[in-house]
Amino acid sequence: MQVLDGQTLTPPPIWLMRQAGRYLPEYRQTRAAAGSFLDLCYTPEMAVEVTLQPIRRYGFDAAILFSDILVIPDALDRNVRFEEGRGPLMDPIDPAGILALKPDQVIEHLKPVFETVSRLRRDLPDETTLLGFCGAPWTVATYMIAGHGTPDQAPARLFAYRHPEAFDHLLALLAEVSADYLVAQIDAGADAVQIFDSWAGVLGEVEFQRYAVKPVRRMIDSVRARRPQAKIIAFAKGAGIQLKHYRQQTDADAIGLDWSVPLAFAAELQKDGPVQGNLDPMRVVAGGAALDDGIDAILQVLGNGPLIFNLGHGITPQADPATVSRLVERVRRTAA
Numbered sequence: 001m002q003v004l005d006g007q008t009l010t011p012p013p014i015w016l017m018r019q020a021g022r023y024l025p026e027y028r029q030t031r032a033a034a035g036s037f038l039d040l041c042y043t044p045e046m047a048v049e050v051t052l053q054p055i056r057r058y059g060f061d062a063a064i065l066f067s068d069i070l071v072i073p074d075a076l077d078r079n080v081r082f083e084e085g086r087g088p089l090m091d092p093i094d095p096a097g098i099l100a101l102k103p104d105q106v107i108e109h110l111k112p113v114f115e116t117v118s119r120l121r122r123d124l125p126d127e128t129t130l131l132g133f134c135g136a137p138w139t140v141a142t143y144m145i146a147g148h149g150t151p152d153q154a155p156a157r158l159f160a161y162r163h164p165e166a167f168d169h170l171l172a173l174l175a176e177v178s179a180d181y182l183v184a185q186i187d188a189g190a191d192a193v194q195i196f197d198s199w200a201g202v203l204g205e206v207e208f209q210r211y212a213v214k215p216v217r218r219m220i221d222s223v224r225a226r227r228p229q230a231k232i233i234a235f236a237k238g239a240g241i242q243l244k245h246y247r248q249q250t251d252a253d254a255i256g257l258d259w260s261v262p263l264a265f266a267a268e269l270q271k272d273g274p275v276q277g278n279l280d281p282m283r284v285v286a287g288g289a290a291l292d293d294g295i296d297a298i299l300q301v302l303g304n305g306p307l308i309f310n311l312g313h314g315i316t317p318q319a320d321p322a323t324v325s326r327l328v329e330r331v332r333r334t335a336a
């Protein structure tokens with residue numbers, strides 16, 4: 001929270017995207033007992049348990065609510081399911097389907113998530129930040145259009161060119177319900193929130209403004225109009241040079257950086273405020289010198305400014321939990 005206020009801390013605080021997940025044996029155990037992945041997200045006892053697992057093991061400075069960005073399409077009745085080995089699936093939506101979406105039931109449907117957030121804030125140590133999150137409208141829309149994950153989100157890009165009005169309507173609707181969702185998480189006890197725009201990097205220049213910047217700005221304005229103190233991290237993965245004005249354009253407090261962002265450019269972005277990132281998750285899988293060199297380079301270039309140490313994207317199932325301990329130790333032994 002201090003870094004989100006613009007302070008420089010040595011060592012920097014650390015958490016990892018997807019820190020609760022399949023690389024942890026205790027996660028796999030709870031997951032196996034849960035039934036479906038969405039059951040895990042909507043059962044507060046279990047969602048609290050898996051959120052706390054990486055905090056117990058590593059003492060991260062932030063816990064991220066265990067849920068998924070696709071609970072929003074689930075709450076919009078898009079028949080979301082997670083099939084083993086296939087990733088997320090849902091019914092693909094068309095322009096008529098977009099006009100028929102009913103946003104009114106969304107917050108009611110997500111009540112178990114708010115229950116998880118309030119239990120977490122009660123159970124976590126005071127010094128551990130509790131992060132809420134949601135997907136950015138563009139990223140959530142890519143799954144709603146295709147009905148599944150794709151390598152380059154071609155279906156959503158094509159849909160946006162063919163049906164620009166329906167697509168704008170979808171993004172505006174998602175921005176509104178997602179802002180309500182973040183406000184409810186903050187009210188339940190989230191200290192800060194992160195907006196994941198995991199697919200921002202597939203957008204062209206004009207589309208980045210229209211589909212990534214504009215809806216996120218709309219969400220942030222809507223959250224701040226109601227909760228002026230809200231702290232918001234925006235992560236536009238793959239946005240590259242378009243990140244130059246992203247903080248100012250979206251009004252996010254901090255910007256998340258993926259591992260493809262050059263550190264010299266990251267240092268430029270850090271002059272305008274806090275940054276979060278950006279170790280390649282594959283360095284954690286590789287371990288050894290690849291891990292150490294990656295950590296040291298980030299600390300050397302970004303450690304003297306407001307930094308939240310993180311990966312440049314989610315930790316993968318192949319990561320060794322023991323390597324994560326080494327990562328945390330190495331970041332924390334940074335001297336002031």
Ligand SMILES: Cc1c2[nH]c(c1CCC(=O)O)Cc1[nH]c(c(CCC(=O)O)c1C)Cc1[nH]c(c(CCC(=O)O)c1C)Cc1[nH]c(c(C)c1CCC(=O)O)C2
Binds near residue numbers: 037
């Ligand atoms: C695009 C996206 C999704 N979900 C999310 C994003 C944005 C971040 C990113 O780009 O990774 C965000 C997310 N998903 C999950 C969290 C939990 C909190 C945390 O970071 O620990 C968060 C913050 C749990 C999850 N969400 C999912 C899992 C694995 C499913 C399982 O346990 O069976 C977890 C732990 C499933 C999921 N959910 C999603 C996909 C594509 C998949 C399948 C891929 C995979 O299996 O890793 C959609």
